[in-house]
Amino acid sequence: MIPVDVRKCGWKLPLHPRIRRMLGEEIGVVLSGATSVTAPIAVRKEHAPLIREDLMVAVHDEHLGNDVVLIGVLRFVTRYEPFLRRGIPNVYTSYPQALTNDLLAPFTNAYIELYGVARFELEDESASVIGKIEPPVYAPHPGSRVYIITGPELLDAIVGGRGLRVGVHPFTGWSPPIDPEALKMHVGVFGATGMGKSRLVRRLAREASRHYAVIIFDHSGVDYAPVAEKLGYPVVPANRVQLDVITMTEMLAEIMDVPSTLQDYVLAGVYCHDGLVKGKFSTPEQCLRESYMTTRMSAQRSRQYTWNKEEFISTLLLVAKRLGARDTTLLKLRLYAERVPNYIYESFGGRDVSPREIIQAALDHNIVVVDLGREEEIAAKRAIVAQVVDEAWKIIHETLQPINVAVFVDEAQHYACEYCRPSATRLEKIAREGRKWGLWLLVASQRVSRDIKPGIRANLGTVFFSRLQATGDLQELGGYLDLGNVTQASLAMLDRRQFYLAGLANPLRKPVLIQVEHVPDDGF
Numbered sequence: 429m430i431p432v433d434v435r436k437c438g439w440k441l442p443l444h445p446r447i448r449r450m451l452g453e454e455i456g457v458v459l460s461g462a463t464s465v466t467a468p469i470a471v472r473k474e475h476a477p478l479i480r481e482d483l484m485v486a487v488h489d490e491h492l493g494n495d496v497v498l499i500g501v502l503r504f505v506t507r508y509e510p511f512l513r514r515g516i517p518n519v520y521t522s523y524p525q526a527l528t529n530d531l532l533a534p535f536t537n538a539y540i541e542l543y544g545v546a547r548f549e550l551e552d553e554s555a556s557v558i559g560k561i562e563p564p565v566y567a568p569h570p571g572s573r574v575y576i577i578t579g580p581e582l583l584d585a586i587v588g589g590r591g592l593r594v595g596v597h598p599f600t601g602w603s604p605p606i607d608p609e610a611l612k613m614h615v616g617v618f619g620a621t622g623m624g625k626s627r628l629v630r631r632l633a634r635e636a637s638r639h640y641a642v643i644i645f646d647h648s649g650v651d652y653a654p655v656a657e658k659l660g661y662p663v664v665p666a667n668r669v670q671l672d673v674i675t676m677t678e679m680l681a682e683i684m685d686v687p688s689t690l691q692d693y694v695l696a697g698v699y700c701h702d703g704l705v706k707g708k709f710s711t712p713e714q715c716l717r718e719s720y721m722t723t724r725m726s727a728q729r730s731r732q733y734t735w736n737k738e739e740f741i742s743t744l745l746l747v748a749k750r751l752g753a754r755d756t757t758l759l760k761l762r763l764y765a766e767r768v769p770n771y772i773y774e775s776f777g778g779r780d781v782s783p784r785e786i787i788q789a790a791l792d793h794n795i796v797v798v799d800l801g802r803e804e805e806i807a808a809k810r811a812i813v814a815q816v817v818d819e820a821w822k823i824i825h826e827t828l829q830p831i832n833v834a835v836f837v838d839e840a841q842h843y844a845c846e847y848c849r850p851s852a853t854r855l856e857k858i859a860r861e862g863r864k865w866g867l868w869l870l871v872a873s874q875r876v877s878r879d880i881k882p883g884i885r886a887n888l889g890t891v892f893f894s895r896l897q898a899t900g901d902l903q904e905l906g907g908y909l910d911l912g913n914v915t916q917a918s919l920a921m922l923d924r925r926q927f928y929l930a931g932l933a934n935p936l937r938k939p940v941l942i943q944v945e946h947v948p949d950d951g952f
C-alpha cells in the first residue's frame with residue numbers, strides 16, 4: 429500500500445507489477461494537451477505499424493499512484509513525416525525512386541478516447557486482482573506511459589464477469605458483459621445490408637431469453653421462423669392470428685380505396701359479417717338489432733357463413749340498406765368491394781390464434797416467432813404487431829406486475845416508421861413506458877432516421893451499430909448516445925459481424941467494438 433502522504437510529496441511509483449502483468453507492450457507516451465476525455469499520444473516507432481483504431485489502451489499517470497490506470501480506446505491514428513507535407517512541393521513526387529526509407533522520418537500520433545479510471549485493490553497478494561471503473565475525471569500528465577491491452581484480464585477485473593455475451597472485442601478477446609436489466613431501456617441494431625444484424629438479433633434473443641420471454645416478429649419468415657422451428661420453439665403463422673374488426677375494416681378500406689363517407693358502411697359490414705362467421709348472429713338483421721347492445725355470443729346459426737367475396741358483399745349491402753343507404757350508394761359499395769381480391773376476404777377466415785396465446789407461448793417456451801411472411805398484406809402484419817403489444821399491456825393492467833417480455837422487430841422500417849400505423853404507435857408506447865413493466869423493445873433496421881420514428885429511436889438505451897447505410901445516421905445516434913468519437917472513417921473499417929456496442933448495457937458506457945460470436949445458420 430502506498431502511504432497517502434508519500435503521494436502528496438510528489439513521489440512517483442512505477443505501475444504495480446500485478447497490473448503491469450495484465451497489460452501488453454508500452455506503445456508510447458501522452459503528449460501535451462490532454463483533457464479528461466481525450467489525450468494525444470506519440471507512438472513508439474517500433475509499434476507504429478500495428479497501431480490502429482479501436483485498440484484498447486491503459487495510461488499510467490504516476491501522479492495518480494501505482495494502482496490506477498486510465499482506460500481508453502485509440503482514435504484518429506495519424507501518420508506524419510516532417511518533409512512530405514501536404515501543401516509543400518517536394519522533389520520526390522517527380523522522382524519517387526529516390527525516396528528511400530533512410531530519408532524518411534515517419535512518426536505516428538493518435539488520440540486516446542478516455543473511457544474511465546480503473547482503480548485496483550492489490551493489498552492481498554494471494555487474491556485475484558479486482559478493481560472498479562469510475563468516470564474519466566483525470567487529464568493524464570504529458571509523459572504518462574501508454575500500454576496496449578492485449579488480453580481480457582484487466583477489463584474483466586474492473587467490470588466483473590456477470591452478464592449476457594454476444595461477442596468479443598477483437599483486439600483483447602474481452603467479451604463485454606451486457607447488463608440484462610439495461611435491456612429494459614430498449615435496444616437498437618443498425619447496419620447496412622449483410623453486416624450481420626439478423627444473426628446478432630438471434631444471438632441477442634438467445635441471451636435475452638434467459639431473463640425475458642422473447643417474441644420475435646419475423647417480417648419475411650426467412651430469418652427466424654425456420655431456425656426456431658428446427659430448434660423446437662413455437663412458430664405462429666401470421667395468417668392464423670386473429671384480427672380485430674377495426675383492423676379488418678382498415679385493411680379493406682385501404683384496398684378498396686373507399687371514400688371516408690362510405691367507411692362506416694364497411695365497418696358495419698365487417699362487424700356483422702365477422703359476427704355471422706363466428707356464430708354471434710344468425711342474420712345481418714339480428715346483428716343490426718343487437719350491435720349496440722351486448723351481443724348474445726351463441727346465437728343459433730341459421731346457415732354457415734364464410735369469409736369470401738360474394739358472402740361479404742351480400743352482408744355489406746344488406747347492412748348498408750338497413751342503415752338507409754341509397755341505391756346509388758349500394759352500387760358504389762358493391763363496386764368498391766369487388767376491387768378487393770377474393771384471397772383477402774378468405775384470409776380473414778380460419779384465424780384461431782389469439783394475441784394472448786402468442787404471449788403465453790413466449791412465457792412458456794422463452795422464445796416465440798410470429799412468422800409474418802405468411803401474411804400477404806403489410807396492413808395486416810402491422811395490425812398483428814399492434815394487437816400483440818396491446819394484449820401485453822392488457823396483461824400488465826390486469827396484473828399490475830412486470831411482465832418481463834421483449835418484443836423483437838427486425839426489418840423495423842416496416843413497423844416502426846413514422847407512417848407505420850398502427851404498429852409504430854404501439855411500439856412507441858413500449859419505448860416510452862414499457863421499462864418499468866419489464867416490457868421492452870428491440871428494433872433492427874438498415875437506417876435510423878428514415879426507418880424509426882423519433883419517439884422510438886430517442887428512447888433506445890443501447891445501440892449496436894455497424895457500417896451505416898445513410899451518412900446522417902451516425903450524427904443522429906450521437907444526438908442521444910455518447911459515441912466516443914466514432915466517426916464515419918471508423919465505421920468504414922468495419923467488417924461483417926463487427927458492431928459497436930454503445931449505451932446503457934455496455935459496462936464502459938462508451939462504444940466498444942465487438943466481433944459478434946459465430947451464430948450458425950440453424951441456431952440462435
Ligand SMILES: Nc1ncnc2c1ncn2[C@@H]1O[C@H](COP(=O)(O)OP(=O)(O)OP(=O)(O)O)[C@@H](O)[C@H]1O
Nearest residue numbers: 620621622623624625626627628925944945946947
Ligand atoms: N454472427 C455471425 N455468425 C455467422 N455468420 C454470420 C454472422 N453474421 C453474419 N454472418 C454471415 O453474413 C450473412 C448476412 O448476415 P445477416 O443476414 O445477419 O445480415 P443482415 O445485416 O441482417 O442483412 P439484411 O439487412 O440484408 O437482412 C449471413 O448469411 C451469414 O453468412
